[in-house]
Amino acid sequence: MDSPEVEVLVIGAGPVGLATALQLGRLGVTTRVVERRGSTSTHPKAHVVNARTMELFRDWGVSERVRAAALPVERAVGIGWMTRMAGLELGRIMADEQPGEPAGGSADSSEPSLSCPQDDLEPILLAAVRELGIRVDFGVEAIGVEQDETGVDVTVRRRPGTAEPAPEPTLRQARGEAARESVETLRARYVVAADGARSPVREHLGIRAAALAPAGHLINVYFHADLTEFARERPYLVWWILNGDTQGAFITLDGIGRWTYNFAFDPEREHRDTYTPERCAEIVRRAVGVPDLKVDVRSTLPWTLEIAIAERFRAGRVFLAGDAAHRFPPTGGFGMNTGVQDAHNLAWKLATVLRGHAGDGLLDTYEAERMEVAEFNAAQSMRNAERMAATGAMFTDAAALSAIEEPEGQPDGDALRARLAAGIPAQREHFFFRGQVFGYTYSSAGVVADGTLARRSTITDYVANARPGALAPHTWFRTPDGTRLASVDLVRGGFLLLAGPLGQDWLAAARQAESCLGVEIAAYRVGPGAELADEGGGWQELYGVGPTGCVLVRPDGHVAFRSAHADPGTRADLVSVLSRVLAKSPRPSRG
Structure with a gap:
């Protein structure tokens, strides 16, 4: 052709x-x-x-x-650990216990x-x-x-x-x-x-x-069962199950009747095909703790815990x-x-x-x-898996858990439950990870560094900043007609330039760059009397620019370039900067 x-x-x-x-x-x-x-x-x-x-x-x-x-977000605000779904609760982690992580979202994003x-x-x-x-x-x-x-x-x-x-x-x-x-x-x-x-x-x-060598082999069972009785008062997304019969995790899909149950198996000892729907239904019953529970197994999916x-x-x-x-x-x-x-x-x-x-x-x-x-x-992800294994929540010898359901006052049962409960707080990074979601920064030819030091996020805590390569931090703006827009709403398939209230020359530079390079650049000033109002009042500090500065955001929402305080040279260099990002020589300006 x-x-x-x-x-x-x-x-x-x-x-x-x-x-x-x-x-x-x-x-x-x-x-x-x-x-x-x-x-x-x-x-x-x-x-x-x-x-x-x-x-x-x-x-x-x-x-x-x-x-x-x-x-519904109100049905996914916690993670629970228990002997069986109908059994004893060992501990839990709730979203509303995490600073800055309310149920349904956070201040770091327009979306939950x-x-x-x-x-x-x-x-x-x-x-x-x-x-x-x-x-x-x-x-x-x-x-x-x-x-x-x-x-x-x-x-x-x-x-x-x-x-x-x-x-x-x-x-x-x-x-x-x-x-x-x-x-x-x-x-x-x-x-x-x-x-x-x-x-x-x-x-x-x-x-x-x-x-790498597989860290484990698991079966994911997708089934329908009415578990409302147990889930009604426990708005958990994941239920970790620990007992001598089975160890695994329930995940609720609709908060009512659609569920999955993941559990480990040893392919050296048994073939995955031996996990028939009937056998899997019985395992689910044991994990729930209701021997006569009606379980409709829809499908099973073997998978391997590995990195590649x-x-x-x-x-x-x-x-x-x-x-x-x-x-x-x-x-x-x-x-x-x-x-x-x-x-x-x-x-x-x-x-x-x-x-x-x-x-x-x-x-x-x-x-x-x-x-x-x-x-x-x-x-x-592998560190999360290893921490779960360390608490006994994954790949644990069933014999070691035989005492977990003993009545209170029995030394072996009390000690085992206390040990497992003590390890639960360390699992927070597994489930609450705002820093991991938003805190990564690119370093490549598609980013023009500004010489500032990176502000590092942790897994759980996000340090918002507009250093080149970082995601442009979430903030709210208002247009002159009162429309409320998130920063992510301004990135619509092209580049975005945000300048301080005295950065009108950057808007002219953006028009010149469009002419020379052919790409679209939506350009706005932010501040009093400008194209966008800063709803929270902290945009300049958050983005690290002064009244004459600007940031250039790529179509994927990452900052390509930042000038904290403009001078005639940096404004004239916007075409050069964007040429570097695009790996493309500019064409002569029509102006």
Whole structure:
């Protein structure tokens, strides 16, 4: 083919692939998605949607739909540890006990963290993608990838019995023949492989993603049961169960009848197929503590607790995202969130390069920025798992827990319960992690440093700042007509320049940069009599700029450049600064 069929082909229609396609489509990039599964997920799998991901969903117009499908925030304000759901409570951690972490959100974001199961989330993203006219084909597997200087040829195979999507029937179907396995080649300028932990595309490209020795093997049981009696007075998202029969964790999906139960098993001693629905239902009954409980097991999913990071996230015109690039334990819920945020980092860069407004070097910053985040999140997720194991909440010898249900006053039982309870406060980083969500800072060619020292966040505590590379801190503004806008609402697919009330020259510099580089820059002054009013009154201090200073924010919400106090030289240098960020030489100004 002389020209690509689409600009970007996304391989994989999980949350990361759909998020990639959704953002690309909103940026006007012609996109197609293929997925080897026959449908979206039917097993809940991931469920944590952290506040940063919700900010992205807000930008993409799906946050209200996700919020409607999510567990009500008032049903997810704590984590409990107990012998059985109907048994003795050993301890708990509640959101309202964490300073600055009220139930449903915090002062650091316009959006709350939510729990929305993957089987509910994927259809929402799929519908939004299709509303943009993007074609999504299920039952289509990528079996070969070849690239040249202008594009990528992807050989795909449609599974037997999988019909072609209407309204684009194949010639074979037009002739009335039954759908059967077919092979074709799709061509795109770029490919995003979001095809899962065992990514065939990654394997085809020869990119290694060697996993560390597994820390454990688990079974995730998705079931329906009425547990209202036990959950009514306990608004816990996660229930850790510890007794001599079973050790694991319940996760409530709707606060009523949809649940999962995760527990460890030893593949050296028994095959995962021995965990039939009947056996899993009995394990659930034991974990609840009700022998005659009605349990409807819908599906089971074996999984491995492990870390693996791909050695590269880019191979020419092919990019890895989500589990194809990194996988790590679910302890903390960062897997899906990290992947969706990969998509956010990559999509605007692809769109900008495809429109000729940036050089290829901008695409190199995807790996430079996202690999460091993935490595940190992976390490922290494993630390969370290790701390849980240290309290006996995971992979504990059942014999060691035989005394946990002894009546009070029995020395062995009292001592064991006291030891486990003492370890619970140390698990806070596992569940409350504002610093990890918002506190990461990029350092790459896509950021122009200003020489200031980093202000480090901890896992739990976020230190908001606008140092280049950091996320532009959340704050609220008002327009002259009284409209209330969050800082994230101002970043709408292009660059954003925020200047102090005396920074009118920055607005002129932004117009010049637009003319020279072709990118869109929304530019506003903040302060009395300016385009935006500072609702809280602390914007200049929060962003570290004076009345004549400015910050330039990238389309992904990270600060690209900051000038605390302007002078004629720095204002004139905005074109040069943005050229460095975009890896692109400016064209002559029309002015």
